[in-house]
Amino acid sequence: MxxxxxxxxxxxxxxxxxxxxxxxxxxxxxxxxxxxxxxxxxxxxxxxxxxxxxxxxxxxxxxxxxxxxxxxxxxxxxxxxxxxxxxxxxxxxxxxxxxxxxxxxxxxxxxxxxxxxxxxxxxxxxxxxxxxxxxxxxxxKFMEAMFPGGIYYDERKDMTIIWEHSREDDLDFVEANFFVKNKNNTYDKYKEYYEKKxxxxxxxxxxxxxxxxxxxxxxxxxxxxxxxxxxxxxxx
Ligand SMILES: C[S@@+](CC[C@H](N)C(=O)[O-])C[C@H]1O[C@@H](n2cnc3c(N)ncnc32)[C@H](O)[C@@H]1O
The missing domain is CATH 3.40.50.150 (Vaccinia Virus protein VP39)
Structure with a gap:
């Protein structure tokens, strides 16, 4: 994390x-x-x-x-x-x-x-x-607004994020793949995973x-x- x-x-x-x-x-x-x-x-x-x-x-x-x-x-x-x-x-x-x-x-x-x-x-x-x-x-309410479906895209000028969100018991699981534009106009990928309560x-x-x-x-x-x-x- x-x-x-x-x-x-x-x-x-x-x-x-x-x-x-x-x-x-x-x-x-x-x-x-x-x-x-x-x-x-x-x-x-x-x-x-x-x-x-x-x-x-x-x-x-x-x-x-x-x-x-x-x-x-x-x-x-x-x-x-x-x-x-x-x-x-x-x-x-x-x-x-x-x-x-x-x-x-x-x-x-x-x-x-x-x-x-x-x-x-x-x-x-x-x-x-x-x-x-x-x-x-x-x-x-915040979590529902931030993660409106199981999977969604957040497209910005210099990065695109694909969020995957799920819930089990009383925990939220979030996986995000970040595609960040670099100097060569290609994309670097970063991954983040965390649990929230x-x-x-x-x-x-x-x-x-x-x-x-x-x-x-x-x-x-x-x-x-x-x-x-x-x-x-x-x-x-
Ligand atoms: C959402 S970020 C917030 C960072 C900062 N407070 C801000 O406002 O930008 C959560 C931070 O909590 C740290 N963190 C998560 N679990 C922690 C723990 N058990 N002990 C100390 N830091 C923790 C993470 O490494 C991360 O830097």
Whole structure:
């Protein structure tokens, strides 16, 4: 997951307005933890959010994918941002943070309630007292809008993507073949496969409670990248 795909992730995400995204997160921090100074981006990917938040916070990032981190490292070299390779279900960077974030449905990459509980447990262990965790998840409606049939094409100027989507039990399976136009006007092919789980609000609330964290708010946002739900959870 996110290895070969890392090479074209930023091109694929070109439509995503990270500036808008980052100011939305800054507003949430201002509202729920204005004194927060240190921030960890869990599932930081290629570092697009960290680039935008590093002026306001002392930032760090963590991701499972070495390839995504290599790209983040190129962008953030000598910029005072620490990057870690690790699993969000069991990470420990040796530091504690005022704010932890996980954006662009990174949490939906977990595939069981146990994984979700492990995530909150690891987050709790790495938050300072009164620290907050902000993350977004997508729901079934989003998945249906994104994958309208078992198979469909997304044709863009410089790439064509063939998506195959299926569901079994409570998991979604996504396979994408990317055909990316190169300098020679031929196409390079990249393949990506991942599983996703749609957690409903009561499952998230239960996992939050089980870890003695408090849910401060759940906000729907459909202005940035489809309809998403942003949760803010606090350690106190
Ligand atoms: C949809 S991308 C989002 C990346 C970034 N947050 C953004 O907004 O562009 C999901 C990221 O989560 C990472 N990821 C998936 N499972 C993970 C895990 N268990 N621990 C840490 N990172 C994980 C992937 O490698 C990928 O970089």
């Amino acid at each position: 996110y290895n070969n795909f890392a090479k074209i992730y930023d091109k694929f995400m070109k439509y995503c307005d990270y500036d808008q995204w980052s100011s939305y997160i800054k507003d949430k921090i201002e509202e729920y933890h204005p004194q927060g100074k240190t921030l960890l981006d869990l599932g930081c990917g290629t570092g697009e959010t960290l680039i935008r938040l590093k002026e306001n916070f002392q930032c760090s990032g963590l991701d499972l994918s070495k390839e995504m981190l290599e790209i983040a490292h190129k962008k953030l070299k000598n910029k005072g941002v620490n990057l870690f390779m690790g699993d969000m279900r069991e990470f420990n960077t040796g530091e504690k943070y005022d704010i932890i974030i996980s954006l662009f449905d990174t949490v939906n990459h977990l595939t069981s309630i146990e994984d979700l509980e492990d995530l909150f447990s690891a987050v709790k262990g790495s938050l300072n007292e009164n620290g907050i965790y902000i993350f977004d998840v997508v729901d079934r 749609i957690f409903d609000r009561s499952e998230i609330e239960k996992a939050v409670k089980k870890n003695d964290l408090s849910l401060l708010t759940v906000a729907k946002n459909d202005k940035i990248a489809g309809e998403r739900y942003f949760y803010v959870v606090k350690k106190s």
